[in-house]
Amino acid sequence: MERVFNFSSGPAVLPLEVLKIAQEQMLNYNGSGMSVLEMSHRSSTYLSIIEQTETKFREIMSIPDNYDVLFLQGGASLQFAMVPMNFMVKNKKADYVNSGVWSEKAIEEAQRFGTVNVIASSEDKKYTYYPKITLDMISKDADYVHITTNNTIYGTKCPVIPDTGEVPLIADASSNIMSEVWDINKFGIIYAGAQKNLGPAGLTVVVVRKDLSENIPDNIPTMLNYKTHIDKGSMFNTPSTYSIYIMGLVLDWVIKTGGLKELEKINRDKASMLYDAIDESVLFTAPAVKEDRSIMNVVFVTGKPDLDKKFVTEAKAKGLVTLNGHRSVGGLRASLYNAMPVEGVEALVKFIQKFDKENR
Ligand SMILES: *Cc1c(COP(=O)(O)O)cnc(C)c1O
Numbered sequence: 412m413e414r415v416f417n418f419s420s421g422p423a424v425l426p427l428e429v430l431k432i433a434q435e436q437m438l439n440y441n442g443s444g445m446s447v448l449e450m451s452h453r454s455s456t457y458l459s460i461i462e463q464t465e466t467k468f469r470e471i472m473s474i475p476d477n478y479d480v481l482f483l484q485g486g487a488s489l490q491f492a493m494v495p496m497n498f499m500v501k502n503k504k505a506d507y508v509n510s511g512v513w514s515e516k517a518i519e520e521a522q523r524f525g526t527v528n529v530i531a532s533s534e535d536k537k538y539t540y541y542p543k544i545t546l547d548m549i550s551k552d553a554d555y556v557h558i559t560t561n562n563t564i565y566g567t568k569c570p571v572i573p574d575t576g577e578v579p580l581i582a583d584a585s586s587n588i589m590s591e592v593w594d595i596n597k598f599g600i601i602y603a604g605a606q607k608n609l610g611p612a613g614l615t616v617v618v619v620r621k622d623l624s625e626n627i628p629d630n631i632p633t634m635l636n637y638k639t640h641i642d643k644g645s646m647f648n649t650p651s652t653y654s655i656y657i658m659g660l661v662l663d664w665v666i667k668t669g670g671l672k673e674l675e676k677i678n679r680d681k682a683s684m685l686y687d688a689i690d691e692s693v694l695f696t697a698p699a700v701k702e703d704r705s706i707m708n709v710v711f712v713t714g715k716p717d718l719d720k721k722f723v724t725e726a727k728a729k730g731l732v733t734l735n736g737h738r739s740v741g742g743l744r745a746s747l748y749n750a751m752p753v754e755g756v757e758a759l760v761k762f763i764q765k766f767d768k769e770n771r
Contacts, residue, residue, distance in 0.1 A: 416755035418745040419733035420563055420708060421586070422606040426750045429660040447656045452649050460652075461645070464659035471665055474595050474618060481617040481637065482645040482655050487585045487604040489635075490615060491517040494581055494600065495524035497627045497637050499554045506530045506553040506578070510569070511538045511562035512739060513583060521557070528553065538565040541703040544573040555579045555599060561587035563607070564737040566710030566744065567703045572597045579623055587707045588616070589665065590749060591675040599623050608707070608748045610658030613651040665749065674749055681747050681756045682706035688760040692767040694718070695743075712742035719743055722766055731759055 417424045440447045443456050450457045465480050474480060483489075494517075499505050503525035507518045509532035521527045528550055531542035541562075549556055556575045561568040563586040572593060573580065579599025588603040595601070600623065605614035619637055627638050639647050668674055686704060689695045689711045697704065697711045713719050719742055723735050736742035745759060 413730070415730040415732045416751070416758055417732055418747070418751070418755075418759070420607070420737070420744060420746040421604070421748075422612045423608075423746055423748050424750045424755075425610070425657070426661065426664045429657065429664055429750075432660055433657060448653050450652065452646065452652050457652060460656050460659060461650070464655050464662065467659065467662035467666065468616070471662060471671055472589060472593070472595060472618075473671075477621045478595065479619045479621060479624065479641045481619065481640045482650050483615045483617055483640060484613060484651055486612075486615055487513070487583055487602060488516070490583065490602040490617065491520035492523070493635050493637070494555075494557065494602070495521040496631050496635055498579075498581070498600075498623065499525040500626065500628055501554050502552045504528065504550065504553055506548075506550050506556040508532070508542055508544055508556070508558045509534055510541055510559050510567065511565045512737075513563065513585070514557075514559045517557060517559070517583060525554075530556070533567075537698070538562060538567065539698045540700045541567045541569050544569075544575075546574055546576055549575050549578050551578075553578050555581045557581045558583070560584045561590075561705050561707055563705075563708050563746075564710075564740060564744075566697070566699045566705045566708045568705040568707070570703055579620070586746075586748075587705070589671065589674070590678050590707055592671050605654060605658055607746075608750075610661050611654045614654035614658060616658075661750070677753070678706050678747065678749065681751065681753060682709060684756050684760055685709050685745060685747065685763075688763045692763060693771050694767045695763065698742075707746060707748060709745045709747060710736060710740075710742060711744070712736075716741060718770060721770070725766065726759075726762055729758070729762055731755075731762055734759075 437446055506528050509529050518527050530548045531544055533540050533542045556578050560582050581600040584601050585603040586607045589608050599620050601618040603616050606612035624637050633639050689697050694713045695711045726734050734743055736744045
């Protein structure tokens, strides 16, 4: 069986080991005589799957007890609306940092619910850097500050999680959650679509500090109210059962790999290997400024759309796939999520070097 190196930005590569275990357990999970796909979410077998997934996630991410972990649906995109509905309620004002297309979308949704103050933006330079955020920029009366920790499309990341003082920090961490060690105490809320670094599509993980969910108004539709899901342990209705199960297997793999500290080291090594090849080449450049470069999504260009296209086609023939940039920006992008093996990056580096020599 021939597998490719898949650099997709999401849904993305999963550890081969995870897929093999899922394959083995497909028809008969753990002696239950059925697939997890067929299992009642209320069964004791499934309850143990979701509980273990939460426990392992808390352990890997060092999530303190004063935070709830939720397994929801609707993607990060639904969180763009749920966050302001539930939390832009006291002063009906929030501070947003605009660092790319996903931030723009979050801002657009929040504007439906109150006053959005864009306190920093990198739109002036086509989002090629991460805007600086300092404590004095935060509005005293903001209900929260919202950031995007990693810009999947532009290949930049928030270099240091900012200190927002008394104002809770809410983060869309879809494309770099669980990629490096974070102090969870810096955040009020973290949310992420699972399909980049956690598991399959159809699952959104939300981490909510308990004191924040105490003030949610009750006029919010039941399914859009975080309290509903907190009170019912993500079991108010049927959760995305199979995705949660696969995420559990991914977490087992993370623990086996050595946890977040080890993973962060591997991720940094993979990214610098690729950035070095780009920087040393004649043809390719990475538009993101060095100090804000993403270690998950490496964006690069030749500056010639035809040459970019040729690169994507020839790479594909070598089993290096999904290297095209986001349809809104073009160019090239290699996503190096946790599950991308070092061998994949090495193969890509070799290909870049060869392509560079042949097409100068
Ligand atoms: C992929 C992505 C999204 C959108 O996620 P969906 O789950 O498809 O809604 C939002 N924000 C960031 C940073 C992303 O990378």
